[in-house]
Amino acid sequence: xxxxxxxxxxxxxxxxxxxxxxxxxxxxxAERSGIDKVRAQIxxxxxxxxxxxxxxxxxxxxxxxxxxxxxxxxxxxxxxxxFLGSPLVLANxxxxxxxxxxxxxxxxxxxxxxxxxxxxxAYLETPPGAVPAPVVAATVAPVSVRHAPLQAxxxxxxxxxxxxxxxxxxxxxxxAQERGDVKVALR
Amino acid sequence: xxxxxxxxxxxxxxxxTPLAGQRQAALARARQRLMIGMLxxxxxxxxxxxxLLDLAVxxxxxxxxxxxxxxxxxxxxxxxxxxxxxxARTFDxxxxxxxxxxxxxxxxxxxxxxxxxxxxxxxxxLYAELTHPGAFRYLARRVxxxxxxxxxxxxxxxxxxxxxxxxxxxxxxxxAHVLGYTDIDxxxxxxxxxxxxxxxxxxxxxxxxxxxxxxSRVQQALESELFAAMTKFSAIGAAGVVMDVDTGEVIxxxxxxxxxxxxxxxxxxxxxxxxxxxxxYELGSTFKTLTIAMALESGLIHSMAQKxxxxxxxxxxxxxxxxxxxxxxxxxxxxxxxxxxxxxIGTAHMAAELGATRQRAYLDQLGFLSPVSGELLERGHTLxxxxxxxxxxxxxxxxxxxxxxxxxxxxxxxxxxxxNGGIWRPATMLRVEPGxxxxxxxxxxxxxxxxxxxxxxxxxxxxxxxKANAEGYRVGGKTGTAxxxxxxxYEKHVNVSTFAAAFPMDAPRYVVIALLDAPHGTAETxxxxxxxxxSAPIVDKLVTRIGPMLGVQPDMTKDLDISGMLGxxxxxxxxx
Numbered sequence: 001x002x003x004x005x006x007x008x009x010x011x012x013x014x015x016x017x018x019x020x021x022x023x024x025x026x027x028x029x030a031e032r033s034g035i036d037k038v039r040a041q042i043x044x045x046x047x048x049x050x051x052x053x054x055x056x057x058x059x060x061x062x063x064x065x066x067x068x069x070x071x072x073x074x075x076x077x078x079x080x081x082x083f084l085g086s087p088l089v090l091a092n093x094x095x096x097x098x099x100x101x102x103x104x105x106x107x108x109x110x111x112x113x114x115x116x117x118x119x120x121x122a123y124l125e126t127p128p129g130a131v132p133a134p135v136v137a138a139t140v141a142p143v144s145v146r147h148a149p150l151q152a153x154x155x156x157x158x159x160x161x162x163x164x165x166x167x168x169x170x171x172x173x174x175x176a177q178e179r180g181d182v183k184v185a186l187r
Numbered sequence: 188x189x190x191x192x193x194x195x196x197x198x199x200x201x202x203x204t205p206l207a208g209q210r211q212a213a214l215a216r217a218r219q220r221l222m223i224g225m226l227x228x229x230x231x232x233x234x235x236x237x238x239l240l241d242l243a244v245x246x247x248x249x250x251x252x253x254x255x256x257x258x259x260x261x262x263x264x265x266x267x268x269x270x271x272x273x274x275a276r277t278f279d280x281x282x283x284x285x286x287x288x289x290x291x292x293x294x295x296x297x298x299x300x301x302x303x304x305x306x307x308x309x310x311x312x313l314y315a316e317l318t319h320p321g322a323f324r325y326l327a328r329r330v331x332x333x334x335x336x337x338x339x340x341x342x343x344x345x346x347x348x349x350x351x352x353x354x355x356x357x358x359x360x361x362x363a364h365v366l367g368y369t370d371i372d373x374x375x376x377x378x379x380x381x382x383x384x385x386x387x388x389x390x391x392x393x394x395x396x397x398x399x400x401x402x403s404r405v406q407q408a409l410e411s412e413l414f415a416a417m418t419k420f421s422a423i424g425a426a427g428v429v430m431d432v433d434t435g436e437v438i439x440x441x442x443x444x445x446x447x448x449x450x451x452x453x454x455x456x457x458x459x460x461x462x463x464x465x466x467x468y469e470l471g472s473t474f475k476t477l478t479i480a481m482a483l484e485s486g487l488i489h490s491m492a493q494k495x496x497x498x499x500x501x502x503x504x505x506x507x508x509x510x511x512x513x514x515x516x517x518x519x520x521x522x523x524x525x526x527x528x529x530x531x532i533g534t535a536h537m538a539a540e541l542g543a544t545r546q547r548a549y550l551d552q553l554g555f556l557s558p559v560s561g562e563l564l565e566r567g568h569t570l571x572x573x574x575x576x577x578x579x580x581x582x583x584x585x586x587x588x589x590x591x592x593x594x595x596x597x598x599x600x601x602x603x604x605x606x607n608g609g610i611w612r613p614a615t616m617l618r619v620e621p622g623x624x625x626x627x628x629x630x631x632x633x634x635x636x637x638x639x640x641x642x643x644x645x646x647x648x649x650x651x652x653x654k655a656n657a658e659g660y661r662v663g664g665k666t667g668t669a670x671x672x673x674x675x676x677y678e679k680h681v682n683v684s685t686f687a688a689a690f691p692m693d694a695p696r697y698v699v700i701a702l703l704d705a706p707h708g709t710a711e712t713x714x715x716x717x718x719x720x721x722s723a724p725i726v727d728k729l730v731t732r733i734g735p736m737l738g739v740q741p742d743m744t745k746d747l748d749i750s751g752m753l754g755x756x757x758x759x760x761x762x763x
Binding site for chain 2: 042043046047050051053054055057058061062063066077078079080081083
């Protein structure tokens with residue numbers, strides 16, 4: 001009786017151990033399967049990212065950007081005078097006019113403001129603490145400003161960004177052509 | 188009876204005793220066998236257990252997972268420009284094949300259905316493939332995954348899908364001659380793709396991308412300006428190079444007409460021909476820079492005020508060397524005068540004084556007598572007189588760039604050596620990390636280089652290259668107009684017009700070569716197709732565009748001091 005109980009206990013122990021190990025094994029297998037799925041997803045996502053990067057590069061390829069610039073934006077390289085020699089020069093551009101001691105900017109009244117698209121200003125300088133100098137009106141010549149026409153080919157020296165009603169159509173046409181180009185490129 | 192009984196029993200007793208011994212022995216044997224069996228069984232279990240432990244603990248992850256990550260490594264390495272802009276990438280694509288003999292569906296209907304998916308194929312073409320007598324036919328190659336899925340959904344068992352790599356060049360024809368292309372099986376056939384085939388396709392190295400020296404923005408600007416000039420002057424081709432003078436890196440290299448490497452098979456031979464590394468040209472007066480540098484380095488020119496006889500043409504043998512019409516000096520001229528007026532006569536005298544041996548040695552050191560340096564395998568063999576026929580006439584003509592034909596890239600490396608302080612370095616298409624440039628070899632002294640920089644700047648400020656004077660960028664350079672050889676003789680009105688430049692000349696960083704092949708003059712150029720008229724403006728526009736990209740700031744307050752040399756020039760030239 002004692003021997004039978006001992007044998008049964010051993011069998012039970014062995015079975016329960018086997019079940020426990022099997023459960024652990026199943027859990028490990030499930031975890032591994034999950035990791036493999038994540039790995040496969042990483043590979044697929046990486047592939048998709050590469051594809052999207054290539055598509056983005058194809059759509060934004062430099063010859064295409066230049067075509068857009070020539071047909072719509074008409075930007076041109078900066079001239080030597082547009083480069084600033086030091087940060088101080090840049091800071092000078094951003095200095096608020098009101099904070100300049102002894103300097104006042106005054107709009108002249110030589111012509112009705114509504115008729116003048118550009119207002120010219122007079123520059124008056126007074127030493128700190130001194131009595132403000134009388135305001136002198138500068139002679140104003142009427143100045144008209146007009147937008148540069150859209151450039152068909154070569155960029156002009158004058159940058160102009162024309163955002164008018166025809167732009168939407170131009171964008172659609174260019175995008176349609178671009179889609180055709182991409183198709184050819186990917187093939 | 189009683190005496191018999193014991194005798195009768197004796198053999199019986201004798202029989203029982205050995206039986207008991209046998210049983211004992213058998214029992215012992217059985218126990219022994221059982222023990223051995225148990226030991227074997229236990230040993231087997233132990234071995235399996237140890238093996239499981241080994242697999243679980245000591246070994247790497249399962250092969251399936253490793254293979255899954257292997258998908259992250261492209262079948263062919265990516266190619267980037269120096270700023271990590273994608274130039275070439277490989278993707279998974281499909282080849283669609285058919286076994287016509289095992290076709291199940293009706294071929295007409297199948298051809299129609301396939302044509303709707305493979306839009307570049309007609310139903311007739313597909314029908315011909317489906318009914319071909321052969322055992323295996325490709326219907327299409329490099330098909331996108333979504334197209335492959337749609338074809339698979341047709342359910343035709345004789346149609347099979349095979350995975351294959353597809354090489355994509357997102358910028359289309361930008362830098363096509365440098366990048367090159369692969370064949371349908373993914374092997375490099377041209378350009379860097381061919382030159383670095385092993386590096387790009389080897390399993391050990393393909394995981395890391397290749398970085399070119401090319402700056403795609405500069406490449407775009409170069410191709411754009413060359414194309415504009417080529418169109419304007421109705422040239423049959425153009426070539427250009429932008430090179431870093433201190434490292435030999437080729438920042439841009441263009442040859443026009445170009446081709447789309449995504450469909451290289453659809454381009455013609457002329458488009459695939461690389462005029463910058465494969466084409467050899469007589470580059471004319473651009474060689475005068477080298478001749479004067481050689482004469483300075485050899486100590487033949489002691490002073491810029493030294494004069495050479497340019498009073499009249501040189502008659503030697505059956506040849507006459509004369510200056511171009513409109514540029515005749517007709518006097519003893521100083522070195523700056525000879526250079527900025529581009530006098531063939533004066534330069535020929537200098538070359539003759541230098542001598543064939545020294546001239547040949549210098550040209551050899553500058554790489555002109557060998558195929559051009561760089562990784563590309565599309566390299567033309569230069570043409571020059573054989574050593575036993577390099578006499579005085581050859582020395583004179585080579586001195587001003589005739590009788591020797593080299594590639595534009597040759598000229599770029601030589602000009603880099605002239606302006607960078609005198610060190611010649613081979614050209615390279617690959618990005619060079621800071622401080623990793625090859626040491627190079629000294630050809631000219633710093634003093635010679637400094638003098639040449641001033642002379643080159645003079646050509647642009649007061650000589651034949653004034654149309655290259657990009658405002659604020661201190662450009663220096665030399666024009667070179669050579670008549671083109673067609674059918675073994677020189678064509679009077681067909682030129683190869685080259686402008687070789689460097690900027691900024693106070694501290695040169697880049698060499699620029701612009702070449703137009705057979706340009707035609709326009710009303711704007713007075714009908715002239717000389718380099719000063721057609722090629723110099725390319726450099727002006729190009730430098731203005733690429734200067735800011737390359738970190739060169741224009742400065743109107745800074746320039747080389749060439750006032751001393753200007754004093755040696757009697758009068759500025761009239762024509763460019």
